Amino acid sequence: MSTAANDAPRSRGKAPAGERVADWADGRLGIYSLAKANMRKIFPDHWSFMLGEICLYSFIIIILTGVYLTLFFHPSMNEVTYHGSYVPMQGQLMSEAYKSTLDISFDVRGGLLIRQIHHWAAIIFLAGMFVHMMRVFFTGAFRKPREINWLFGFLLFVLGMFTGFTGYSLPDDLLSGTGVRFTQGAILSMPVVGTYISMFLFGGEFPGTDFVARFYSIHILLLPGIMLGLVVGHLILVFYHKHTQFAGPGKTNKNVVGMPLLPVYMAKAGGFFFLVFGVIAAVAGLVSVNPIWAIGPYRPDQVSTGAQPDWYMGFAEGLVRAMPGWEINAWGHTLVLGVFIPLVIFGIFLALIALYPFIESWVTGDKREHHILDRPRNAPTRTAFGVAWVTAYMVMLIGGGNDIVATHFHLSINAVTWFVRIGFFAGPVIAFIVTKRICLGLQRRDKEKVLHGRESGIIKRLPHGEFIEVHEPLSQEQLHTLTAHEQYKPAEIGPTVDENGVERKAKGTDKLRAKLSEAYYGEESQIPKPTVEEYKEITSGHGHH
Ligand code: HEM
Numbered sequence: 102m103s104t105a106a107n108d109a110p111r112s113r114g115k116a117p118a119g120e121r122v123a124d125w126a127d128g129r130l131g132i133y134s135l136a137k138a139n140m141r142k143i144f145p146d147h148w149s150f151m152l153g154e155i156c157l158y159s160f161i162i163i164i165l166t167g168v169y170l171t172l173f174f175h176p177s178m179n180e181v182t183y184h185g186s187y188v189p190m191q192g193q194l195m196s197e198a199y200k201s202t203l204d205i206s207f208d209v210r211g212g213l214l215i216r217q218i219h220h221w222a223a224i225i226f227l228a229g230m231f232v233h234m235m236r237v238f239f240t241g242a243f244r245k246p247r248e249i250n251w252l253f254g255f256l257l258f259v260l261g262m263f264t265g266f267t268g269y270s271l272p273d274d275l276l277s278g279t280g281v282r283f284t285q286g287a288i289l290s291m292p293v294v295g296t297y298i299s300m301f302l303f304g305g306e307f308p309g310t311d312f313v314a315r316f317y318s319i320h321i322l323l324l325p326g327i328m329l330g331l332v333v334g335h336l337i338l339v340f341y342h343k344h345t346q347f348a349g350p351g352k353t354n355k356n357v358v359g360m361p362l363l364p365v366y367m368a369k370a371g372g373f374f375f376l377v378f379g380v381i382a383a384v385a386g387l388v389s390v391n392p393i394w395a396i397g398p399y400r401p402d403q404v405s406t407g408a409q410p411d412w413y414m415g416f417a418e419g420l421v422r423a424m425p426g427w428e429i430n431a432w433g434h435t436l437v438l439g440v441f442i443p444l445v446i447f448g449i450f451l452a453l454i455a456l457y458p459f460i461e462s463w464v465t466g467d468k469r470e471h472h473i474l475d476r477p478r479n480a481p482t483r484t485a486f487g488v489a490w491v492t493a494y495m496v497m498l499i500g501g502g503n504d505i506v507a508t509h510f511h512l513s514i515n516a517v518t519w520f521v522r523i524g525f526f527a528g529p530v531i532a533f534i535v536t537k538r539i540c541l542g543l544q545r546r547d548k549e550k551v552l553h554g555r556e557s558g559i560i561k562r563l564p565h566g567e568f569i570e571v572h573e574p575l576s577q578e579q580l581h582t583l584t585a586h587e588q589y590k591p592a593e594i595g596p597t598v599d600e601n602g603v604e605r606k607a608k609g610t611d612k613l614r615a616k617l618s619e620a621y622y623g624e625e626s627q628i629p630k631p632t633v634e635e636y637k638e639i640t641s642g643h644g645h646h
């Protein structure tokens with residue numbers, strides 16, 4: 102650290118340049134103590150913890166490529182005549198936005214590759230978030246104290262969806278214009294406020310001449326700005342809470358077992374960034390996405406066939422396509438329920454995801470901190486809910502592409518739509534039941550393994566002629582992993598008579614909670630863990646096969 106001006110000069114001569122720069126910076130920023138405190142921070146190792154990193158790296162790639170695109174993209178709906186190097190479009194009227202995207206694709210050096218990388222990174226970013234969210238959900242990593250971080254993540258997911266939507270609307274091609282038209286229809290279906298919002302957003306009647314410029318500021322500034330802040334907050338919270346870990350020997354709710362941030366984790370993370378970049382660049386170089394020159398400029402009087410949103414919006418599109426066209430007229434106003442109900446369901450689905458950590462802790466009555474992750478099989482009801490939700494999502498994704506599915510598989514589009522309608526209600530229920538059964542089956546298998554060891558597949562014949570299969574005992578480590586989970590008890594209504602003997606009526610919400618809690622943790626929902634006595638009795642030699 103710095104010294105007084107009259108201190109004796111260093112006896113060893115001048116410090117190396119690097120050290121002097123570090124000293125200079127430290128004197129002004131105090132980074133040494135900050136780095137010292139955090140450099141040795143421990144990160145646990147598990148492949149599923151890399152999913153958050155994939156989100157982070159694809160987000161960085163999106164920002165880098167996005168900045169390059171802003172240098173050449175013109176967010177204007179002025180009409181111009183095309184004279185660029187793509188011959189089939191010569192002389193066509195189009196918006197400046199569309200023309201500049203054609204120019205990026207054909208006349209700007211590296212432009213098409215950067216466009217492709219930006220678009221592919223967006224698709225992978227959202228897929229990464231989806232899978233990362235699933236890993237957090239299925240392992241119970243959202244439980245106290247990480248509920249707020251779940252909400253930060255949830256907001257990132259929703260904002261990511263809308264940033265993607267505003268992004269692919271920018272080129273003003275026939276496909277994205279159809280998507281914007283679809284969205285405007287959904288906005289219009291909102292009672293009372295719909296028309297006002299639409300008029301405000303589009304600066305008058307659709308499509309108007311404003312929306313590309315407006316979507317542009319939303320796309321490159323507003324939403325990514327908020328997302329950047331949220332990502333930083335998200336990561337600070339991961340640091341602050343410390344990472345969760347799977348159960349194992351020596352791992353407790355109070356420690357983290359793993360590798361230090363520097364140098365091990367940083368080296369790994371750096372390498373992984375380049376891997377993610379490399380894979381995205383390779384996919385972008387090999388598989389064309391959004392070839393706007395083949396689609397043509399937007400015209401409100403035309404609709405392209407096979408119009409599809411990017412995958413993350415397919416769910417919302419599916420809800421609208423599967424819903425029967427239903428319209429009612431009341432007091433001189435038309436209510437388009439065929440669009441409005443799907444919009445509400447979309448909102449409810451999102452709200453349920455956001456609130457799930459709070460709902461689960463209310464139902465189970467579990468308010469403790471959790472830093473050890475659940476194996477999905479040991480939380481069968483939660484796992485079943487998750488799979489049911491993913492099933493509904495996937496069914497609706499099929500709904501969003503009902504025309505594509507019909508043409509590719511030579512089916513009638515009505516058959517596909519009916520499949521989706523029935524599947525939306527039946528699919529999640531079947532998925533729930535089947536998943537719960539599988540989880541319980543796996544719990545039974547774990548119990549069996551603890552008590553009787555692993556089936557080795559080796560058959561032996563005993564001297565008296567009997568055939569037996571040799572079971573190998575599990576290692577202490579494996580035994581720990583298979584028996585570390587807690588066995589929960591359902592939350593109860595509590596005494597209906599207070600300490601003075603006065604009868605207290607159980608509230609409706611208490612009853613509901615007790616019922617739900619029973620469903621979560623009741624006898625039907627978990628297999629009792631093997632007890633020490635059971636284990637001792639079986640492994641002591643009696644009753645061995
Ligand atoms: C821009 C998007 C996102 C980025 C960059 C990001 C990044 C990360 C990283 C690097 C971690 C630590 C490593 C890991 O567990 O994978 C993490 C943990 C976490 N993320 Fe995200 N995430 C994003 C979106 C989400 C979403 C959509 C959710 C859920 C709705 C979410 C919820 C969480 C939670 C609860 C943790 C703590 C998990 C634990 O400690 O085990 N994140 N995130």
Ligand code: HEM
Pocket residue numbers: 163164166167168170171174202205216219220223226261264265267268269270271272320321325328390391
């Ligand atoms: C989470 C963040 C983002 C997502 C999901 C996203 C997604 C997209 C998508 C899917 C497109 C359509 C690309 C195409 O096929 O033409 C696009 C276009 C565009 N994006 Fe982004 N983007 C994001 C952030 C940014 C940022 C931060 C910038 C600028 C700093 C940016 C600048 C642009 C520009 C200029 C275009 C229009 C050019 C074009 O379409 O090729 N984006 N974005």
